[in-house]
Amino acid sequence: MSEFASGTLSAKNIHLSFGSNHVLRGIDLHVPQGTTASVIGPSGSGKSTLLRVMNRLIEPDQGDILLDGRSVLKDNPDELRRRIGMVFQQFNLFPHKTVEENISLALRKLRKLSKEEARAQALEQLDLVGLKHKADSRPANLSGGQQQRVAIARALAMKPEVMFFDEATSALDPELVKGVLALMTDLAKGGMTMVVVTHEMGFSRNVSDSVTFMDAGVVVETGTPEQLFTEPRTDRLKGFLSDVL
Amino acid sequence: MDFLQRLGETFLDWKQIAEVLPSMFTVGLPNTLVLAITSGLIGAFAGLILALMGISRNPVARWAARVYTDVFRGLPAVLTILVIGLGFGPIFRELTGSNSPYPMGVAALSLMAAAYTGEIFRSGIQSVDKGQLEASRALGFGYGASMRLVVVPQGIRRVLPALMNQFIALIKDSSLVFTLGLLATERELFQIGQDAAARSGNLSPYVAAAIFYLAMTIPLTHLVNYIDARLRTGRPEKKEPDEAAAVVGKGAQA
Numbered sequence: 001m002s003e004f005a006s007g008t009l010s011a012k013n014i015h016l017s018f019g020s021n022h023v024l025r026g027i028d029l030h031v032p033q034g035t036t037a038s039v040i041g042p043s044g045s046g047k048s049t050l051l052r053v054m055n056r057l058i059e060p061d062q063g064d065i066l067l068d069g070r071s072v073l074k075d076n077p078d079e080l081r082r083r084i085g086m087v088f089q090q091f092n093l094f095p096h097k098t099v100e101e102n103i104s105l106a107l108r109k110l111r112k113l114s115k116e117e118a119r120a121q122a123l124e125q126l127d128l129v130g131l132k133h134k135a136d137s138r139p140a141n142l143s144g145g146q147q148q149r150v151a152i153a154r155a156l157a158m159k160p161e162v163m164f165f166d167e168a169t170s171a172l173d174p175e176l177v178k179g180v181l182a183l184m185t186d187l188a189k190g191g192m193t194m195v196v197v198t199h200e201m202g203f204s205r206n207v208s209d210s211v212t213f214m215d216a217g218v219v220v221e222t223g224t225p226e227q228l229f230t231e232p233r234t235d236r237l238k239g240f241l242s243d244v245l
Numbered sequence: 246m247d248f249l250q251r252l253g254e255t256f257l258d259w260k261q262i263a264e265v266l267p268s269m270f271t272v273g274l275p276n277t278l279v280l281a282i283t284s285g286l287i288g289a290f291a292g293l294i295l296a297l298m299g300i301s302r303n304p305v306a307r308w309a310a311r312v313y314t315d316v317f318r319g320l321p322a323v324l325t326i327l328v329i330g331l332g333f334g335p336i337f338r339e340l341t342g343s344n345s346p347y348p349m350g351v352a353a354l355s356l357m358a359a360a361y362t363g364e365i366f367r368s369g370i371q372s373v374d375k376g377q378l379e380a381s382r383a384l385g386f387g388y389g390a391s392m393r394l395v396v397v398p399q400g401i402r403r404v405l406p407a408l409m410n411q412f413i414a415l416i417k418d419s420s421l422v423f424t425l426g427l428l429a430t431e432r433e434l435f436q437i438g439q440d441a442a443a444r445s446g447n448l449s450p451y452v453a454a455a456i457f458y459l460a461m462t463i464p465l466t467h468l469v470n471y472i473d474a475r476l477r478t479g480r481p482e483k484k485e486p487d488e489a490a491a492v493v494g495k496g497a498q499a
Binding site: 055057078079081082084085086088090092093094095096105106109110151154155158 | 374376377379380381382383384385386387390394395398399402
């Protein structure tokens with residue numbers, strides 16, 4: 001994979017409540033440019049919500065988000081999101097558009113490319129994920145693994161500085177997980193800055209540069225994969241690891 | 246036998262039917278179509294705006310859409326047409342000099358159609374998975390562009406059958422403009438049938454009108470069923486196994 005324009009992403013003391021439910025309780029996360037941070041933890045720990053706060057799909061009640069050392073909370077959130085690609089558990093491809101249109105839509109409407117240029121770039125991205133021959137299919141006619149690779153291509157087409165993966169393989173049949181993880185690994189090794197919320201402990205351990213364990217809205221432990229997986233310090237992480245491994 | 250014969254003469258007097266056919270074709274049918282199609286288009290446009298107001302984050306817009314919908318869905322069609330037509334007709338006449346009851350008839354039909362189609366659109370838009378809006382926003386589209394490009398087109402597609410049903414109802418309700426008083430050239434299907442029936446004392450012209458209505462509504466009903474089935478199953482396309490899944494990328498044996 002080629003070089004990516006990359007940025008350093010930091011979340012500082014993020015707090016968020018939904019009514020009386022205090023979902024994030026002072027989260028700090030630092031992702032240096034070109035590294036992959038994985039976020040693990042039990043369901044309901046606030047991992048996915050944290051991703052949505054960092055690209056401001058949800059506005060935090062308190063705290064700051066820095067991209068390249070500069071706070072982005074005052075920026076136009078739509079412009080911030082164009083710099084951060086996001087891949088979802090349920091793919092969220094647009095079912096009324098073809099695979100190629102899924103990718104070229106934002107290129108045309110947001111990057112203002114002509115129809116031909118946008119299609120050319122979309123096909124190039126599809127080629128990178130091995131699905132150029134599916135360009136004119138509808139998402140519904142693709143397998144889950146193929147759909148998720150299209151979703152990754154759609155996010156990459158915007159040339160993001162950072163990529164978010166929200167349990168990107170959780171909805172996939174076991175035999176399709178590998179292809180998506182391989183693609184994510186290639187991206188990480190190619191120097192993309194990534195934040196990966198995942199239940200794939202193998203990916204977290206082998207590919208990421210740092211691992212953050214969240215539980216009940218707080219960061220319980222953070223460090224290198226080595227530290228967290230071989231010498232967990234807290235009972236909560238020990239318990240979690242013994243449950244999932 | 247006598248009874249059946251009398252029924253036949255009352256409803257199926259072919260001479261009476263043949264007599265009204267030409268004016269039904271040249272006057273009644275075009276007028277009915279004009280009423281139904283114009284109010285259908287205006288109603289659909291207004292209904293879409295009502296639907297977007299109904300799901301807006303602005304409470305005033307939501308409230309206004311709610312009140313409008315409750316009022317115009319809750320009134321009998323004939324009452325709305327009479328009140329709008331007779332109430333606003335004179336004002337419209339003064340402003341434009343036009344005596345035609347059509348603009349007010351179309352206005353009344355559109356107001357009602359908007360209330361119904363608004364609810365249809367709203368249910369369609371709300372049925373679209375919220376991940377669609379989220380994915381569109383994550384790409385960097387604003388709320389308006391996301392709705393326009395991603396959410397609303399999917400919502401509309403889902404409710405096409407319900408919209409067609411609404412249009413069928415509109416074809417039938419367009420007959421009620423007769424209550425506003427129509428000139429000979431302004432008569433639609435029902436009024437032509439009614440005039441001929443009143444003249445001859447025979448009900449066969451009504452049967453002729455009924456045949457015209459059914460000739461429009463029955464094919465449309467079946468078109469609805471066809472669209473519905475098509476939307477459910479989609480166009481058939483060959484689905485292949487995920488042959489490329491394992492080949493892409495050389496990393497992670499995770």
